[in-house]
Amino acid sequence: MKRIGLIVNPVAGMGGSVGLKGTDGNVEEARHRGAVPRAKDRAKIALALLAKSTDLAFVTCSGAMGEDIIKEAGITGYRIIYHYTGESSSADTKKAVRMFLKSGVDLVLFCGGDGTARDVFDVTGSDIPLLGIPAGVKMYSAVFAVDPASAADLVLAFDRQNLRDAEVLDVDEDAYRAGHLKTRLYGIARTPVLAGKIQVAKQVYEEPDEERAKAAIAQFMEEIMLPKTLYIIGAGTTTEAIARRLGIKKTLLGVDAIRDRRRVAADCDEKTLLSLADKYPDTRVIVSPIGAQGFILGRGNQQISAALIRKIGIKKLIVIATPHKLAQIPYLYIDSGDTVLDREIGDSIQIISGYRIAQRKKIHQ
């Protein structure tokens, strides 16, 4: 029996339909503009597909945060372990997830957007896997299923052995409303992968296990790393594996610099990276795509700016990703803030995906 903690953010996605670009802190304004809740309907699609399963036991929250939807979907095997009053809030989400964890859930299934993902991740960390039914305005984090039906498939096939890393992104709400997308890598959660996809993967992937794929990429990177060359290493677990192989500590969510198997700078900002590139003329950058959309530059790695790439040269940019990550994202994205540079990179890019193996992946234009 799989124990699932279900939480719905009832107001998620309301802002989008009325041009608010996000609902956090804007619920009243969204209602005033005529927005109607959509999270409930999205969650219900997924839950209705789970209703027949006899292998699932749910814990959830009262009212619109879970109970109402789970009942309407026809699920009977559930317990309410968190009660809230009034308008649900970010604090309610966190408290509820804490209760879920105490009750021993295997997976937290949430319905919402990036804000909800952050709240859930704040409690679960990377210890308990989470999965998002997409219902928010912004879903840049990589913890969301493609659609509610896919979320149901992932829950049914859930197995703690089939998990992948998934970036949770922090979007600056005020900047976003002003028309600027500013994101930073908030954390790295664990999320389920379809077992069926892994089976297919055995035929066409170079490495069925994601951790082994990371190790294979790291082995190749170690092999091609040149002496007296500075390597700027972007955020994430795929890049972290390189440092681990070299026996170096790496800032998981930040950008570090390595030279001759030694860390020369940690958690660098753009200014530091530019000055390092001045000091070491032969500098290369190793990054991995971030978030649900797979951004190479411009999201989660903003320290690695257009100015830095221009300074070192496009050809010195090395992109790495596991086959599992690449299978989730049909296109890669680049939004360095310098559209000329973005175009110079071209309409496809080579991604190192294994030991001496690469994939050619299209860049969304």
Next chain:
Amino acid sequence: MQTKILLDEEQIPKKWYNVQADLKTPLDPPLHPQTRKPIGPQDLSAIFPMELIRQEVTTDRYIDIPEEVRDVLRLWRPSPLYRAHRLEKFLKTPAKIYYKWEGVSPAGSHKTNTSVPQAYYNMKAGIERIATETGAGQWGSAMAFATMLYDLECTIYMVRSSYAQKPYRKSMMHVWGAECIPSPSIKTNSGRAMLEKDPDTPGSLGMAISEAVEDAAGHTNTNYALGSVLNHVCLHQTVIGLECREQLAMVDDYPDVVIGCVGGGSNFAGISFPFAGDKLTGKHKDVDIIGAEPASCPSLTKGLYTYDLADEAGYTPLLKMFTLGHDFVPPSMHAGGLRYHGDSPIVSRLVHDGIMRAVAYHQSEVFDAAQTFARTEGIIVAPETSHAVKSAIDEAIKCKKSGEAKTILFNCSGHGNFDMSAYDAFYAGQLVDYEYPDELIRESLARIPKIQ
């Protein structure tokens, strides 16, 4: 409007053509993996019959095909040469496209052209059993068919990723009485060592060759047989190009462009060597000969021309060839027959000398070309063959742009009837465009044994 150009059975070539006779300088000799000195016939006699060793090194221009072998070849040879009228019309090209259809053999590919003579010579030498390897299964099924004809036992080490992808190839081998084992296996020392290093390895041709060679070397009644790369294999395949030259002469034509897909190089050698000979001897200096290889395993376009081992474990001689390094394990793409780190030494030499050239393609673009071919000419080709189809289409499109009415000939080396899961993956958008990160990799090639 003639579509099929056919020869009579009596026109099956009576001799194989040996392009070594027309090379300006001799091939660099194979070297012993331990001593690094040129090997002699005695070094190979543990795993090959003497007649094949002789064919490997001879510089005689023509070698007689035994009548007993020609009798078997009659089952599918001469193979038809097709004029691809429908493809030409679809492409709106002024080019004339011809394809040699080798999928008519019992095993469905060109591989039987050499499996039959190899089994024959082993039988004549008193050998009772053959150990061999197979990538996509085409060679394995061809060898299973040939050993059955001469009442030999046959053990086939099949690259593990293909073993899973193409179960019906394995079934064919069983029908013809052969034993098929996924490689690496626990049956050999080299297989056990590879599994210990990486229990989940998808395998590679290099690994499977090591297992088969070890098996043959360890059993006195057993010889080894290779489906590609070696000179005698390329020699046997020249029936393809020799027939093509006759068939084109029947319609008063000669190719401007000759194309084949390249893994180890045997089907490419088969269609192209007679034309390469014409080029080397000055009869047709301008014929453009193109080998089409996968971008994920691009030995001719990205490899180094140097001595390297032909297998993973180091049992085989060192061959002078284009190589990505014998320890390179190509990704498990669908054209399993092209997953080989090296190339035929003769093909390598001809590419190196500029007699031939090579192009590399990604998986999805070759399947797109194969779909075009299936929807115009009707034949669903093997993923390996689709590389040649893609190159032929590219050349025809170039003609459309330039207005040239070139004659394009390509080898349609095998059918894809056991590769439908690959086509399904193509339609599901699941094909991964693997490629070889050559710019980053040059340092790693430094581990190839250095031969002065």
